[in-house]
Amino acid sequence: MNKVFIYSGVYILGVIISAFAQILLKKSANIERESKIKEYLNFKTMFAYGIFFGATLCTVISYQYVPLSMGPILGTTEYIFVAVLSYLLLKEKISKKKLIGLITIILGVLIFSI
Numbered sequence: 001m002n003k004v005f006i007y008s009g010v011y012i013l014g015v016i017i018s019a020f021a022q023i024l025l026k027k028s029a030n031i032e033r034e035s036k037i038k039e040y041l042n043f044k045t046m047f048a049y050g051i052f053f054g055a056t057l058c059t060v061i062s063y064q065y066v067p068l069s070m071g072p073i074l075g076t077t078e079y080i081f082v083a084v085l086s087y088l089l090l091k092e093k094i095s096k097k098k099l100i101g102l103i104t105i106i107l108g109v110l111i112f113s114i
Helices: 003-029 036-040 043-062 068-075 077-089 096-113
Strands: none
Touching: 003 043, 003 068, 003 077, 068 077, 068 096, 077 096
């Protein structure tokens, strides 16, 4: 199997991990805390930033074989994952404008990959 294909999967895995971290940060931000310092130094927030670190490692590892020009294209898929996870986990609505934007991203990724 082609290494670019495999490492593109690693890149996408990092994007999905990052999307989960963003959802976790949003959930943590919705909790009222006594002080500003506790907003940043709590388990959910610290864990989410640890997840971001893991996502960054996936990106760095994948760039061994994924062309640099392909990275931003794969990175835009994060918008899709965040929107879907927000809908599923946070019960947020997907507006018509957002849906049009997500379809545009999907078409752009498909056109680039052809």
